[in-house]
Amino acid sequence: xxxxxxxxxxxxxxxxxxxxxxxxxxxxxxxxxxxxxxxxxxxxxxxxxxxxxxxxxxxxxxxxxxxxxxxxxxxxxxxxxxxxxxxxxxxxxxxxxxxxxxxxxxxxxxxxxx
Amino acid sequence: xxxxxxxxxxxxxxxxxxxxxxxxxxxxxxxxxxxxxxxxxxxxxxxxxxxxxxxxxxxxxxxxxxxxxxxxxxxxxxxxxxxxxxxxxxxxxxxxxxxxxxxxxxxxxxxx
Numbered sequence: 001x002x003x004x005x006x007x008x009x010x011x012x013x014x015x016x017x018x019x020x021x022x023x024x025x026x027x028x029x030x031x032x033x034x035x036x037x038x039x040x041x042x043x044x045x046x047x048x049x050x051x052x053x054x055x056x057x058x059x060x061x062x063x064x065x066x067x068x069x070x071x072x073x074x075x076x077x078x079x080x081x082x083x084x085x086x087x088x089x090x091x092x093x094x095x096x097x098x099x100x101x102x103x104x105x106x107x108x109x110x111x112x113x114x
Numbered sequence: 115x116x117x118x119x120x121x122x123x124x125x126x127x128x129x130x131x132x133x134x135x136x137x138x139x140x141x142x143x144x145x146x147x148x149x150x151x152x153x154x155x156x157x158x159x160x161x162x163x164x165x166x167x168x169x170x171x172x173x174x175x176x177x178x179x180x181x182x183x184x185x186x187x188x189x190x191x192x193x194x195x196x197x198x199x200x201x202x203x204x205x206x207x208x209x210x211x212x213x214x215x216x217x218x219x220x221x222x223x224x225x226x
Contacts, residue, residue, distance in 0.1 A: 043217035106156035
């Protein structure tokens with residue numbers, strides 16, 4: 001049972017345009033959401049996060065939107081740059097067995113074309 | 115502060131062998147989690163350790179085990195290796211399980 005889903009395995013965007021990466025989740029008890037970026041042969045790097053009590057968080061070119069009623073999370077990158085080409089994972093935090101646990105999506109590979 | 119370190123970075127083993135992977139968390143971080151990454155499967159949670167105690171465990175067979183030492187360093191062991199165990203194994207640390215996790219570079223395990 002995949003509680004966090006990234007339905008688009010890949011996405012190609014022209015440099016300078018907006019990249020929109022999407023993530024859906026099923027558990028309404030998730031209280032914190034994160035996006036990570038991963039380059040080949042490296043571990044995931046934390047990018048941006050959002051608490052379930054907010055609907056938007058912005059950090060430079062990166063903005064995360066949360067729609068709790070739709071159980072949907074999105075990451076906007078504006079403007080997109082070739083260095084943004086990587087695999088992006090969304091993650092959700094839930095409380096289970098007396099501790100927090102993070103559930104990750106399967107990732108979306110973003111390719112920014114110069 | 116130094117980041118999360120994992121050793122070795124690459125490992126080649128044959129079926130039936132066992133392997134031990136090591137993770138040193140960021141200084142001051144007491145929570146260490148392990149994940150397996152395979153193509154198309156994303157990051158699958160293995161287990162989390164906090165103050166030398168396993169706090170949570172994912173849906174992996176008992177061949178996968180771990181431990182954490184008093185200095186928060188953690189090891190993961192896989193016994194009786196199978197071809198399907200070939201993956202990137204990632205370690206993440208955080209002050210507690212409630213905080214954002216920071217990942218190491220991973221150990222690429224290949225089982226032949």
